Amino acid sequence: MEVESSVLDAIDLRILAEMRHDARISWRELGDRVHLAPTSVAERVRRLEAAGVITGYQARIDPAALGRSVRAIVDVSLVPGDGADAFEARLTARDEVVFAAYVTGSADYKVIVECAGAPGLDAFVRWVRADEVVARTESQLILRTIGD
Numbered sequence: 001m002e003v004e005s006s007v008l009d010a011i012d013l014r015i016l017a018e019m020r021h022d023a024r025i026s027w028r029e030l031g032d033r034v035h036l037a038p039t040s041v042a043e044r045v046r047r048l049e050a051a052g053v054i055t056g057y058q059a060r061i062d063p064a065a066l067g068r069s070v071r072a073i074v075d076v077s078l079v080p081g082d083g084a085d086a087f088e089a090r091l092t093a094r095d096e097v098v099f100a101a102y103v104t105g106s107a108d109y110k111v112i113v114e115c116a117g118a119p120g121l122d123a124f125v126r127w128v129r130a131d132e133v134v135a136r137t138e139s140q141l142i143l144r145t146i147g148d
Helices: 010-021 027-034 038-050 084-092 117-130
Strands: 070-078 097-102 109-115 134-141
Touching (some): 010 027, 027 038, 070 117, 109 117
Antiparallel strands (some): 070 109, 070 134, 097 109
8 A cells, every 4th residue: 555745744754753763662752752642653653554654664683693794785787688587586585685676877786785704795796697697797895884
């Protein structure tokens, strides 16, 4: 279900902003921050969930705790043809991939990976390059993220 942004009022937008920073915030604390009673906040959040504005919740996990000390962006360009769907299926099955998007620009895909050191990144890039539909890759190491 899709909701137009004009349906969201200023309080909804404040609730969403607070929940972006801490989705586990209590109804009471969220209510205090947006100046509503906890039950009113809970009703609004449930309405936002039902309307498809809030699509889910997830835990942010430190990749280093999983032995993944290298984060990188891998640009992937495919050869012209019909193999994109199968490539996407193979890509999303890889454990290292935390985000992938089909994009405009010089590459077809931007893929963010978390790997076990340089050897892990090397293995992932070699795997991508070995795919018959891949024409070219370019990788950038992520030195630090901003705003997380």
